[in-house]
Amino acid sequence: MSHIALYRSWRPKTFREVIGQEHITQTLQNSIRESRVSHAYLFSGPRGTGKTSTAKILAKAVNCRNGPSEEPCNQCEACRRIAEGSVMDVIELDAASNNGVDEIRDIRDKVKYVPTEVRYKVYIIDEVHMLSIGASNALLKTLEEPPAHVIFILATTEPHKLPVTIISRCQKFDFRRVSLEEQVERLRHICEQEGIRAEQKALSHIARLSDGGMRDALSLLDQIISYTGGEVSYQTAVALTGGIASDEFRNMALAIKNHDLGVVLDMIDRFMQEGKSAEKSIENLIQYFRDLLMLNILPASPDLSGRIFADDDVKELAAAYTSDQIFAIIDTLNHYQSEMKYASQPHILLELALLKISSDLSQRQQVKPERPIAAEAPRKIVELERKLEQMERQLADLAKTVLSTGGGTPPPAGEAPKTGHSAAGKRPNPGATQLSKTKDASRMKEFAGERAKPWFQEVLMQWSQVLNRVKENKITVHAWLVDGEPVSASKDTVLVAFKNTIHRETTEKPANKQLIESVLESILGKPLKLATIMLKEWNDAIQEKDDPGQTSEELKLEPEEETQGKYKEEWINQAIELFGESMVVIKDE
Incomplete structure (x- = not known):
């Protein structure tokens, strides 16, 4: 029997199996229970979060022979054949390859015919943002007023590319990234069912790399299982995914903090010898220092974003850096990451980035930020x-x-005196x-x-x-x-x-x-x-x-003996004291 990929064999078959999208599945179940099913839905969100799977579950739920029900039975002929994709009335299209006007006109012509096998005719159009302008316009009228037996389900990863005329005709549901805890729990459950031994740290690493996409996480797990034959360790997961272990980043961060540039350069050279890419290394470094920053700002808060490895070593390292230092490190890494796109030897830019960070840290430690700026200024400027x-x-x-x-x-009312202050x-x-x-x-x-x-x-x-x-x-x-x-x-x-x-x-x-x-x-x-x-x-x-020993000496202008009382008007004497007799000209009018 041919092998079936994990993401296919473990694709959700009911609403309760959809991970991390309770706000959507609950709404759809309520709509089915109250007979308020809409004629058009728009599912948008990142890849691998369950958009197409939810669309097929909805198609089964409204066409189930034991329903319509909040959950498809997955036992009747309609549910089984819809899952297999052999029902003529449930049509699944890929708009990336069927984006022309002719394909949409064909749907418009056939939509008026009643379904022959199930209760509703369901059109699932994936990557709908790939439709051409003409195809989108051809879909508008049918999408707005389809026959009562038709349901449109549109799925896209880039809803901002869709015309607002299409969005306004649909009920829009935004799928979110699956949290780290939910992904790890799902991966652990699958490993138990498949008889696979997996380390918790390895599953967490896989979940972090998937960036909230359950399909990506299952594909990575499937790849690691194929290599190990039934055991998933952290070191194997790091090696096969081309990543770098968190211990390596901790050692590098310590070497940067201690200005041990020889260790930093040796680690970079070893990464390159092992086939690690400079782009991936600097990306992982940014993520690691971002975790340090989160732990530094709020050390008592547990796992702020659900994507932080907060063991004791990482917390201790975060306390060794100040927030300003980590901000500067991330800014420098971001700058060199953008420069790598145009570099023929990106590993040299990685070395330069880390050398610059270490040099900047050394200069920052020599400056005492607690002293006021005025105390650091030259004495002449202060005077x-x-x-x-x-x-x-x-x-x-x-x-x-x-x-x-x-x-x-x-001076006139509302106008300042003409003295400059x-x-x-x-x-x-x-x-x-x-x-x-x-x-x-x-x-x-x-x-x-x-x-x-x-x-x-x-x-x-x-x-x-x-x-x-x-x-x-x-x-x-x-x-x-x-x-x-x-x-x-x-x-x-x-x-x-x-x-x-x-x-x-x-x-x-x-x-x-x-x-x-x-x-x-x-x-x-x-x-x-x-x-x-x-x-x-x-x-x-x-x-x-x-510094109580230093008292600020107030500068006083003492009137000179030769000018004191020289003129009857006191304000003239004050002007001479302020600017000097050579600068004051008195004119009689």
């Missing part, structure tokens, strides 16, 4: 920033003096929560101690969503808020540091502040206040906290 901030404050004081003494014309001379909003290094030193110390707390980490993770929601509500407020960045948070307040004074002042307007606080509450799930500070003051405060 220039302090001088600039002092000049901004004195320019603001000078502008107010000019206006109070009548020495200048006040309009917000410096404005009085803060009455309800604003603006922190100052000199006035609110104790509060700033409290905020500095809150940076490592979990509620601040939650604010950082959700900040991009906050900005997007503010942009959706009012784009002008987003334009001001995007200049700031969250630097700390207490349980009821978020502290945002701004580089520009006018951006901070505009954000603190009552209407803008109320909008931002309402968005914070909707995103983070609790009422939060908004507090603001200048980024320079925050960096200085953090630097003083980290």
